[in-house]
Amino acid sequence: MDFEVLNWIQEPVLVIDKDFNVVFMNKKAVEIYGETDKKYCYEISHYFNQPCFHFKEHPCPVNEMLKSGKNHYGVIHKHYTEEGTKYFYVLASREGDYFVEFHIDLDEIFKKEDIIFDFQIVRPIFEEGKVVAFLWKNEQNWPVAFVSTNVEDIVGFTAEDFTEGKILYADLIHPQDLERVAKEVEEGIREKKKFWIHKPYRLKTKKGNFVWILDQTTPVYDENGNITSFFGFIIDITREVRLQRLYKALRNVNKAIISVLTEEELYKVICEALVKELDIKFVWIGVPDKETNLFKTIYKCGEEEGYLDVIKVAVGENLPEGRGPTGLAFRTGNIIINPDTKTTEFMKPWKEEMLKRNFLSSASIPIKKNDKVVATLNIYATEPFYFEEENKTILEELQSDLQFAIEKIETIRNSIILNQAIKNSSQWVVSTDENGNIEYVNDYVCEITGYTKEELIGKNPRIFKSGYQDKEFYEELWNTIKNEKEFDGIFVNRKKDGDLFYLDEKIIPVKLPNGSLKFISIGKDITKERVLSEENERLRYYDVVTNLYNFVGFQMQVADYIIKNPNNLSALILIDIYNFSVINKKYGVEVGDEILKYLADILNKHFKKDNIIGRTSSDEFGIFLKDIENKNNLPLIIERLKTILNEKLAFKLDGEKIFIRYNIGISIYPDDGKNFKEIMESASIALKYAKEEGENVIRFHSKEMEEKIESLFKAENVLQKAVEKDLFIFHYQPYFDTKTGKIAGFESLVRIKDEDGKIYYPKDFIDLLEQSEYLNSFKKWALKEVSEKIKKWNIPISVNISARSFKNPSFAQEVLEHAKGLPAPMVLEITERLYMDNPEQSKQIIEELKKCKNIRISIDDFGTGYSSLSYLKDLNADVIKIDISFVRKMLEDEKTRIIVEMIITLADKFGMKTVAEGVETKEQYDMLKEMDADYIQGFYLAKPMTEEEAEKLLRR
Template identity: 30%
Template sequence: MDNNIFLSIINSLSGVAFTSRFIVKNRSPIIYSLNFFDNFKDKAIGGFSSERLVENNLFVENVHPDDRMKFFENFLSLGIGENSQCKLRFKTNDGNYIWLKINMIILSRDERFVEIGGVIEIISKEKNLEAIFYTIKEINRLIIKTDRENKLFQSLCDLLVDKLNYVGAFLGDIDSNKLFRLKFFAKNTPEILVEDFKKVTISVDERIPEDRGTVGNAYRTGKVFLVSDTLESESMKPWVTYYKKHGIRSACSIPLYKSGKVEFVLVIYSRTPDLFSEEYMEILDEIKSDISFALEKIDKEKNIKLLSEAIKESPEWFLIADETGTILHVNKAVERISGYSVDEVVGNKLSMFIPDFYPEDFCKELFDRISRGERCECELIRQTKNKNIFYLDTIFIPVFFDNKVYRFVELSRDITKEKLQQERISELTRLYITLSDINQLIIRTDSIRDLYQTVNEILVKDAGFSIVFFVIIDEENKLKIHSFYYQEDGLDNQYDDFLKFIEESYKEELSILIEKGFISAISIQNKEIIYYNDLTISLKTEEIKEKFKCYGFLSSSASIPIFKNNKVIGSIFCCSAKKDFFTPDILRLLNEIGTDISFALGKIEMERFNAMTSTALNSGSDFVMITDKNFKIVYVNDNTQKIFGYTKDELIGKHHSIISSRSQGLGFARRFYRTIRNGQRFADLFIYKSKSGERVYSYTTITPFLIRGEIRFYIAVGKDITQAKSLEDSLKRLKDYDPLTSLLNRNKFIESANEFISIAKYEKKLASVCIINPIGFSSINQAYGFYAGDLILCEIADRIKKTLREYDLIGKLESDMFVVLLKDIATLEDVLNIISKLNLALEKPYEISKRNEILVFFNYGVSFFPNDGENAQTLLERANIGLASIKGSKDRKIGFYKKDFEQRARMKLDLKSRLERAIINKEFILYYQPIFSIKDKSIVGAEALLRWKNNGQVILPMEFIPILEEMGRISDVERFVVDNVCNKLMDWEKREKNIVPISINLSERSFKDENFRKYVIYTIKKYEVRRRMFGIELVERTFVEDFERCLIMLKKFDREGISISLDDFGTGFSSFNYLYRLKLDSLKIDKSFLNNIEKDIRAKSIVESIIFLNKRLNLKTIAEGVETLDQLKILEELGCEYVQGFLLAKPMPEEKFEELIKS
């Protein structure tokens, strides 16, 4: 053959042509020579040159040990000219194996040498494809057997590495940061390969380079993505270090779908370059499709399993039947609801659940609709194994195969409870309508006959009874049907016959009816509701039982006793055609109806009685008035309107005081209210006032009306005695009054004064008797005559009445003297003020004629209750003694029974007058007493103390502060103190003095006055006083009344930066109950506790307790009145922080205090 032709044939071969001689030694050939043809250049085997393959028997040594003997045995068994083929694995230059196919022929052989020739082809791709096909088969087997996603993924990775010799198979998903998250890898993957893989970044975020690899492309496109050479590919550069380190030359990523989208990515690495080429794509696509299918299959199977389990355990009815209605499958709910077991149900027909009373047409029509493929929804009544009824809300769903119904599913919800509840609600609604209608009837009816008849009708129409009738007991103690009502259901003849039978039976004695079992008689005898849900049970004779069975409306019956004035007067008989009609709710209704009807009977009788009573009340001459417990008028009779002139509408709803004349005094009113509010009857002469303003005299009795022990109304019955009283008053006036002045005479004055004194003793009130004496009045009679004198006496009486209070008592004594009883005085000196005011009025000129006026002068004699006497006669006598003591005196107008009263009163009046001038003239000054730190004796503050500088004398506050409080002028003076202190604080600060906080004593009146608080705040801001530099000191009694309001005021002062100290602690209303709630800065221990602190262990213990308490409450402790070194030492030992007292510094004028703080 032409050599060129031969070379052309050789070069056209897909493999490498070779010849080789082997030395055969112990059946272990050694290559003696190996020659390759020219085509080797383009088809190098495993990266080795032809020369390298010959060296050291390399070709034979690199054949896989498992394949080497097969290769030798193959050509050693052949004869010359025989050919053979073998496939073997060959280790390449980079340590990986490739598949080779060798077609060979024996060219020659002898005992020592064998010479062969042939062609070597690299068939790795074919082998890999073969392995992949085998692996796909394994994968499909895995898909069929595996029902868990994790197991599928792990087995897949293991198959790819173990069966296809890939260096790595990694499977993962994409996290929220768009990074590949490794979840599975082959178990035989080298550990370092896995650890390094975890460290690299693989992303599907198109904005970064790590997205351009196989994973990113596969995830985004949803297609398999291959890279034949990882070291040469531009897109794989981010991971080239990793690939070089582990010899990875080919890469492939397969997207795996789940629920229609890429959920996972499978990454495969091989050390063989060009392993993944386009011809692999179809196979890899198949892997993608198979695994994606498997994921969907696992998901569906899991859902089916969950659904199956859910259906099995569902509380709702689930059933599958075939097209004939034979039951194939049921869940537990069917067993539970129906009472049948699964074995009893499966294989049976659906009709096993249908009750006997169900219409056949309905069942047939329903089954026909389902068989036609219609979806049916309906409510069905079914029966249990025990024949009990239950209700289902059902859906029938047909299932088709080959366009025919071959199964259907019944889904049902047990609505038995709902149905029963609906029936119960309907029944209760009917019952409440019945009760409401009867209550409305009770409200509007005034006829017993109408009541009975209408109740019968309501019970039949609303409550659903067949027949109802009232039974009453007559005078002969026999039963009688009073009224009846029955249903309009075509059974009129039966009802009439039944009523005739009952009327005939009721002619017998009550005891005989009870023996025979008549329910009405038993109910009346036992005074309770009697009911039977099967009426024949109650009847004792067969004859009556048979009679009653003829009536179709007598299945259940009841009898309710009716009471009037706590006595049984009859009953209501009611019956129903339904068995078991009387449920607990029906019985409760009947009980309430019985109670309501008994109430209605009493109400009708009461209204009749009230009508008769009202007629009787309006026929008499007395007035009748009824008020509620708050004295609002709720009833008046006709005579009340006539006597007082008001219409009924003008009086009803008004307070009873509308007819009060308010002329009987406070004592009478108190006695009246005290008596009737204690539940006692009150009777007395009342002076009323008519609409026209005229007085109406009535002897009235007022009686409290109690309900369950509580006063609800007051009933007043009065006799108008105005005309008789007018006559009596005329006689009484002659007896009790001075005919000239119409004032009380001596006897009546004493009597009236004693009435007041008896009350004043009980209420601990003060009073004064004052005799008014016109001086030298006899000379007026002599000069101007008795007529002029009488006119002046009348004018004096009139001026006294106008000047004094309305409730003070005024009398005319013999000749020309007058007397007054001054009631309810606050202090003894108040009498001087009243007399002074009275004297001003009395000593004004008196007109004798149009041309003549005269002056009359007066003096007064005074005594006090209870100091000078405890009855009017004694007080009058001692006032007379007081008057006698000043007769002939030119400079004294008022004489007291006891002189020290006069002196004290005059001094007090004088002091008040001087204090008024002191306020106007600004005679008040401030002294300052420092407060010292007990540790270093430094001045930490001061208390501003009020002094009164009068006529060069400095007066201490205890002598005038109580008077200022009594006068109501204390706040005026304290405003001066606030202004002065704030001004001084500003002045010291401007002059850079060593300024310390200053506190002032504040009265209860000023502290509780909101306007005073605003003034303090205004003044502080006006003088720009810093926070906590101005303080107030309050005594304990400030908080006794209206504690909550005090707390609010304290908080307001505190918010403005004013420090607050509690003064004289322990001497007043000391209570831990309020102390912890007070917003305080410091607490001052009163001087009285320090007086005996050296000797009295109890006093020391109290001080120690106060100091301890202050520390717990975070309050500063200031001890007042420290006068000895021993006191100071003890206080320091007890932990007291601050002291104040004469030992360290007395109160001092402003100038001295300035010098002290300066130093």
């Protein structure tokens, strides 16, 4: 072989002997890989010290050809060029005793805008070795100077047939494509393109059939700038073109079957689409004839040429005519392919007649209805191997679409019957879309409600709403059906004329194939039954005066809850109206009833949600608090109850105010009783003690809770006095810069100092303060006090912010007013838990606050929340305070130390400062300093101090 001819090729080419020695490199290979005196091919392109076939990702094509005896091999390789790392497709061909490697730059082929095939589609083509390298002369009909040996696999002609001039390249191009290919070559030459990619065209094979190819062509110039030849790669894409046509046919079939309403229409559409889109010769659909046990034709399309008149196809396998594709597909339910009529053994009974009509391959597709085969679709092509096994999935998709269409037709037929039944039913039937808008009502709905269909279609079922059922009922309904679960309930609805009616209704969510939801409501009018039942219920379980549960109803509800929730901490509160008999005697029973209603309304307003309320005797009310998270919450709940009763219990009668006094007894479940009877007795005993002490007395049955409530009352007195006499003060605890040792700022810590000099610490009053009416007054004092100290000391001071204050709509504006013109920042400390209660709202408030340059945000107790690190990236905070619990444990516990170090590192990455609080030893201080914590706070350096002591420290 004359290797010099390879210099014409515009891609790198290497000639290699069987010992992997490089015996020749064309000009392009030298340009890309550089001049080399290295012996082995892998030393040039891979920088390996071993042959590349040692590496799984780089199998050596020469080695593979030596092992398998093949004359060509293709593989994707990663090569190291002077421009950097690139991926090449290496096409190797055997040429006598040598191997010629063409290195095709994949970037050049597949990253151009005019390429019509996706790389993922073309990749398998490369891996199957279907790429052929061509060099043809710029002469009439394009004689071939060189072609890789695997050309025989695609067109059947050998490389010698081309290079010896027996076959010219233009001779192979389909007559319908030749003119267009020639124009594309002329256009590439005229526009002086570096290379071009032809639109797919067809080449004639030695057998006489045609294959589709994709062609990239590169012009080759001589030293005078004249094009002497063309170098190109052609890729066999016959399979891909055929798949595309199959998919196109399938899409058109899918479009067509949407509109059909009968099986006859469906069969006509399917057959005509297949013949038109796939150039199929003939299609027919057959069903079993029970009398003859043969298939009879129910529809056919295409060029039959009398085929079905001269052959027979049996249903059973006892005859040879039943063992072909049609019978086998019907019996097994599987798609059966006849790849080649000439050679397929089971086609003998029909072979002669099929070949006469050029039916060279065929396929039978079973048509199913409700998973049972009812017919077969039989397709005949003029090419052998037209229905390859690899195309079977498309045929299966066609089979699935046919089944869907047939079942849809049956559904439509059934729906017509069902629609008539529903229309004339004596049951309530309403259908809505997923937003609850009515799409259908039957006649019975109109008969009950008095509305016409026109008045209801497009409306929401709330048109029937009576107001008897609360918001929670409808929220539960909507949440249930939105989660695709059925909802059963008794609905109190209102007719067009305003009358009520009761409906025992079931709402069923139905998810459609497109993912949308419909809701079907089926119901029965139970108005008569319900009216009688409700009246009996009310007389038995409800108090006529207040409309609350009577004692029996209250007992039943509480007992039922305890049985269903035996582990829930709950409380029973009994409220007795003090001297109610005197009120009745003085003002009359009617006024007494009005006072009972008045008190019932107050309790309903403040305690009805999630609790049970009843009138348990003539002058006594019961409240059962269902679920209390913690016993420590009880004093605060009782304080709230006390505040409500003290504020609200003033009944007006003809301009006169009747002040209602009370006593309260409280028991706790399960501490004071394991059932209703026991906790009722315990609450009654507590109420008895309360009555003995006078009016407006609250008593717990539990000694522990009694002590807590006493403590709460004391705290309330202290707090009230502090607000009235301005007894709040701040102590200040400094925090220090770890790098300079200087004071970086103070944290303000609230105290109450009474007239005798006694100091009350936050544990004595802070929980009550945050729940009380005094919080707003305290907040205003705190912001004013801190801002004045910042002006006086010119140093940052932090102030702790309560959850209630932080969430108040006016909070940000109040802070901004105080922060104007400060010489140093005001630092607002909020807890991590407060931030995570509502991250989005917290972020908005923080963004509003940080419009002022004198405000900093500090996150307190960091690390104790359950999602600390996940929120750290979103925090627009300036300072992170590492919780004291981590600081205390980090010396003994390695994992805790890692957490502290991680918080410091992450905060630094996010541009935040860190304060380690609760530092009490030198060892803790040294470790935090080594970790690069920004600030240190704790007893080791300084305890909280008075204002005077803080000023002395600053002066020092």
